[in-house]
Amino acid sequence: MELQELTDSITRFRDERDWRQYHHPKDLAMALSIEAAEVLEIFRFKSVAQIDAEMPALKTALGHELADCLYFILLMASDCGIDMKQALEQKMAENAKKYPVERCRGKNLKYTEL
Template sequence: MTMTLQEITEKIRIFRDERDWEQFHNPKDMAMALSIEAGELMEQFLWKTPEEVTTRVFEKREQIEEEVADVAIYLVELADILNIDLFAAMERKIAKNSAKYPAEKVRGSSMKYNEYGA
């Protein structure tokens, strides 16, 4: 069963409001919490060689999944607080990135947009 963004947003709101945490969930602290969770995700791979990362993804799947979920939960709630339609914003940004990185120009290259000489 796949939930919609609205349904998961509602679950997050309920979790927050049952604990009276809305008072703490301002945009600044939500952005910080999001970054901290992203750090916890990075920590899963810190100092690991590419081979060790492959092994870790397999062996620590549950922990990695939880950190990915933590990042997503804070992101969805932050978008909700800021009244951002997350999927619409993502769609607009993907379109912007497509224009910035034309496939025929950048295919197979990891250069940044200011390096490939648009």
């Protein structure tokens, strides 16, 4: 499914339930942050080794929470008139300028520290 098809499916799901009245961008931003916290919750109190070992069992729950995040990202972008494909392409072009391969390959430094 393409990004626009996903967005159409999500907005249709929301609008069929008359939930837009509860979806001011402020509410969607809060919901996105809460869903991102639910991603963290999956890993809470686990070591990196535990997470790596348990990843096959965690994948379903992780996928569900990432889907929840994507749901709110696409919904907020749609409501705010943001073309996410274009926004992501612009951001990646900016990132490529900030992090040229020849200067940052294999380094974990922020672009201001390169």
